[in-house]
Amino acid sequence: MTSQLVDMRLSPVLIHELKRRMRGRHTHIVLMIYLGIVGALAVLLYTTSFLSSARTAGSSGGVGAAVFYFLVSMQLLLVVFVVPAMAAGTVSQERQNRTLDLLRLTPFNSAHIVRAKLAAELGLVALLLLVTLPLFSLAFMLGGVELKEWTVMTGIILVSALTYLLIGVCISARARTTTSAVAQTYLIVLSMAIGAPVIGLLNAATISGRLLDPNVINSSIGALLVLLVDAAANFGLGTSAISTAVFTLSSLSSNADIWLASGFSGITTIPTPLVFFVGIHLTVSTVCYARAVRGMNLPDADY
Amino acid sequence: MIEVTNLSLHRKGRPVLDGISLSVPAGAILGLAGPRGAGKTALLRVLATLEVPSAGDARVAGYSVVHQRAQARPLIGYMPAALGVYADQTCAEYLTFFAACYGVPARERPTLVEDLLRLVDLYHCRNETTDRLSPAMRQRLGLARALVNDPMVLLMDEPMSRLDPRAQVELRETLKTLSEMNKTVVVTAGSLAELQDVCTHAAILQAGRLVQVGPFEAFAPLHRHIVIKLLGDPQIALKLAQSAKGVVHAQFVTDSALPARQAGRPTFALLKEMHITFDGSYADANALLRSLMHSGVQVVTFQEE
Numbered sequence: 001m002t003s004q005l006v007d008m009r010l011s012p013v014l015i016h017e018l019k020r021r022m023r024g025r026h027t028h029i030v031l032m033i034y035l036g037i038v039g040a041l042a043v044l045l046y047t048t049s050f051l052s053s054a055r056t057a058g059s060s061g062g063v064g065a066a067v068f069y070f071l072v073s074m075q076l077l078l079v080v081f082v083v084p085a086m087a088a089g090t091v092s093q094e095r096q097n098r099t100l101d102l103l104r105l106t107p108f109n110s111a112h113i114v115r116a117k118l119a120a121e122l123g124l125v126a127l128l129l130l131v132t133l134p135l136f137s138l139a140f141m142l143g144g145v146e147l148k149e150w151t152v153m154t155g156i157i158l159v160s161a162l163t164y165l166l167i168g169v170c171i172s173a174r175a176r177t178t179t180s181a182v183a184q185t186y187l188i189v190l191s192m193a194i195g196a197p198v199i200g201l202l203n204a205a206t207i208s209g210r211l212l213d214p215n216v217i218n219s220s221i222g223a224l225l226v227l228l229v230d231a232a233a234n235f236g237l238g239t240s241a242i243s244t245a246v247f248t249l250s251s252l253s254s255n256a257d258i259w260l261a262s263g264f265s266g267i268t269t270i271p272t273p274l275v276f277f278v279g280i281h282l283t284v285s286t287v288c289y290a291r292a293v294r295g296m297n298l299p300d301a302d303y
Numbered sequence: 304m305i306e307v308t309n310l311s312l313h314r315k316g317r318p319v320l321d322g323i324s325l326s327v328p329a330g331a332i333l334g335l336a337g338p339r340g341a342g343k344t345a346l347l348r349v350l351a352t353l354e355v356p357s358a359g360d361a362r363v364a365g366y367s368v369v370h371q372r373a374q375a376r377p378l379i380g381y382m383p384a385a386l387g388v389y390a391d392q393t394c395a396e397y398l399t400f401f402a403a404c405y406g407v408p409a410r411e412r413p414t415l416v417e418d419l420l421r422l423v424d425l426y427h428c429r430n431e432t433t434d435r436l437s438p439a440m441r442q443r444l445g446l447a448r449a450l451v452n453d454p455m456v457l458l459m460d461e462p463m464s465r466l467d468p469r470a471q472v473e474l475r476e477t478l479k480t481l482s483e484m485n486k487t488v489v490v491t492a493g494s495l496a497e498l499q500d501v502c503t504h505a506a507i508l509q510a511g512r513l514v515q516v517g518p519f520e521a522f523a524p525l526h527r528h529i530v531i532k533l534l535g536d537p538q539i540a541l542k543l544a545q546s547a548k549g550v551v552h553a554q555f556v557t558d559s560a561l562p563a564r565q566a567g568r569p570t571f572a573l574l575k576e577m578h579i580t581f582d583g584s585y586a587d588a589n590a591l592l593r594s595l596m597h598s599g600v601q602v603v604t605f606q607e608e
Contacts, residue, residue, distance in 0.1 A: 012403035023391055098387030101353055102448070106404035107377050 013103070013113055017120030027124065030082075035131050038074050042135050045070050046142075064142030069249070071135055072153045076242050079161045083125060084189045087168025088181040090117045091296065096178060100296070110296035114173070114289065118165055125161045129154070149252050153245060156277065160241035163281040163288075164189050170288035173295030197243035200236015203229075205264075230263025230270050238276025247273045304329040304456060304487040305350065310359035312345055312511075319345045320356070321511040327489065327504060329455075332482050334502035334519065335491040341508040343491040344384065347458045350489065351381040364455050377405065380454030384461040386445035388433035394420060394444055395429040398451055405452035419447040424473070438465040446477070457481060459490040463497050472585065475501045495519075496527045496607070500584045529579040529588065529607050535600035537575045543598055547591040549583015574603065 021027050049063040091114075094100040103113055139145050168185045175181035237243040251258045251272065263270045305327040312320040320342045327333045335343050348354045350361055352372040361368045366375035388397060398416045407415055420426040423443035428436065436444060442465045449457060463471050478488055478501050492498050495505055499519075506516040515522070533540055537555050544553035556576045581588065592605050 012400060015403075016400050020389065020391060094387075097389070098383065098385055099389060100387070101381075101383060102387055102401070103404075104353060105351060105376060105379070105381055106401070107373065107406065108404060109373070 011108070011112065011116045013108060013116035014119050017117055018123060021120060021124055031128065031131060034078065034128060038071065038132055039135060041074070042067055042070060042138065046138065062144055064139045065144035065253075067142065068136070068139035068145040068149070071132055071139065072157075072245060072249070075129060075132065075153075075157050076160075076245055078128060079125070079157055079164060079241065080189060080193045082128075083121075083161050083164045084168050084185040085182055086124065087121055087165040088172050088175075088185040089178040090121065090169050091172040091292070092175045092178045092181045093172075095176070104296065110293045113296060114169060114292045118169060118289075121165050121169075122162065125158075125165070129157065146252070149249065152248055152252065152258065152274075156241055156245050156248065156274075159278065159281050160193075163285045166285045166288035166292065170292040170295065173292045174298065193240045193242055196239035197237045200233050200239070201264075203232065203236070226265050227263070227268050227270065230265050230268045233264040234270060234273045235276045235280070237273035238278075238280055241277070241281075244273045244277040304331070305333075305361065305363055305489065307346075307350075307361040308359050310346075310349065310361055311357050312342075312349060312354065313357040318511050320349070322359070323508075323511075323513050324359075325506055325513060325516045327487055329487055330482055330485040331503045332478055332488040332490065332501055334495055334498035334505040335489060335508060336493065336495045336498065336505065337491075337508035337514075338493070340510075342511040343508055344460055345511075346508070347381070347460050347489065347491060350456075351379055351458050352376055353381075377452055378455045380449035380452060380457045382442075382445045382449040382457070382459040382462060384464065386441050386448070388436075388441065388444070390432060390434035393430050393432055394425055394436070397433050397444065398447055401448050401451045407451070415451070419450055422450070422477070423447045439467055439470050442466055443470065446474070455486060457486055457488045459488065461491055461493075463492060472589075475585070495522060500586070527581045527607050529581050529605070531577045531579065531595070531605050532603040533575055533577065533595070533600050534603060535598075537577070539598050540575075540577060540595055540600045543594050543600075544577060544579055544591065547583075547587070547594065549581050549587035550579055550591065551582055552580040554578055 046063060046067055049066045091100065094103065104110065108116075136150065140147075140150075164185075167188055168181070171184045171188070172178070172181040175184065237247055248258050251261065257272070258274050259272055260269055261272045262268065305325075307323050307325045310320055310323040311318065323342075323346060325333075335346065337343050345354070349356050350363060350368060352368045352375055355369060360370075363375050364378045366378070368375055389400075392400065395416050398419055399412050402412045402415055403409070417426065417429075420429050423446050425436075425440060425443055425447065428440065433441070433444065442462060446459075446462065449459070462474060466474060478490065481488055482503070490498060490502070495502075495507070498505070502519045504517065505519045505522055507514040531540075531544075541553060541555060544550055554577070556578055579591075583591075592602065595602050595605075
């Protein structure tokens, strides 16, 4: 009865993908290594922070915050460095194994197959995030962290994971080999996560320094330029999950608004990197989804 | 059952199929022959809804493969030349997965999978992972997968190419059974000779164009060349061959007449090579092989060239 209900509710492609991922040792080994490293480092951090805070202030709130920041950093690194590799082989592997045509021949359309594969990958990412919950409870137990902070950070991590997965699936649907798909996916994801905010901040620092001249600011064109430069800087920060998380955490810890804040120049009020982050990532996700569905129908070059 | 109208397919500006028109009635077995690159696989892929033609249309069971793909797909079974498998799945799991994809109810899947595995003689391998199958067994699993949705039209790309002689005979019988069940079959091969005794209709493709199409009988008698290597009395073998049904001409090749490629190799003096021009059926060829084996001659190889 239960299996019939599952069959009715879940796509066979999704069940197949989930089974394949959990069947081998690979997933379990990744989980064990990830949890082992994160757990060991969290305990180490907790011990050193607790000892140092005991020597100084005697408050455990700082230790809880330190553990929380560390765990969020680890999850962000996981999303940036592991998720692209997970997604990049989803379709290209099927193409290499000549099973993609067989899947396309079934009554499921390409969009269904992409969604099922994506859901399976997201399930695995969710599992990797869920296994760290006991460690997060340690941070909450020690204090210094609010539920709002955890909620916003989890949201950022999930949105970036979804986007990176879709980038991987999109490239995978168009690449001939898995190796090429992995390389292209890492190039794009690392450009987004590391390259864009660095370039954005450097440009903002250089240009804004020149624009802050009172003669320039007082002109209407100058004010517009300052606004644009500030927006460009936040856009650059919003391209990356890492910089958005850092900026948002600092806003949350200082009880500032996480949606609107003063810009890089300090004289404008513009949307925060979090707003740009959500906009950019949802747009990229939508485009990648559409391109992945279209890419599934591209004829194999071997025929 | 299949209507192809002025179908063309271009890839990167190069014509792969050029103005193909043909019709296959229900229950017919169409043999599609032609050299490599003639467009046989491309035509099958278009009929299977895997590729969209550049011009023209094809209707399978009344549904357009261009505009009504969703309706056409459940009625089509496609067996590619090289079957893709999931290495970590067993044969039974592989077929169960595709049965689920085609909407076969969960309670019916075990019986269906068992029937299909028995049909293709793979039931004993039901718990073997698919990556352990030999190419011929994989081909048979491919046939089972193509039948999992009980299709009205079966498209088979070079199904004989990886099969051993026994499996080829079994596949011919399976195809005839499917035809009797009023299923329409399109099967490709390098030459029509491979499809003799099976096909009701035939078509020859060359450079993307249809050279000839029609009932199989309308095609010129097909002469095949069989080479038999044997040990024993050559005169007995020659007499048997010359009196066998379907043999047009039989002769032994002397050492000097052997192809130059063999000249430099060490040869066994007792091994004789008989060349036969043959226009009989596969059953006739089997009868010849049996009579040679019963005559005391030891047949080392018996193959069509």
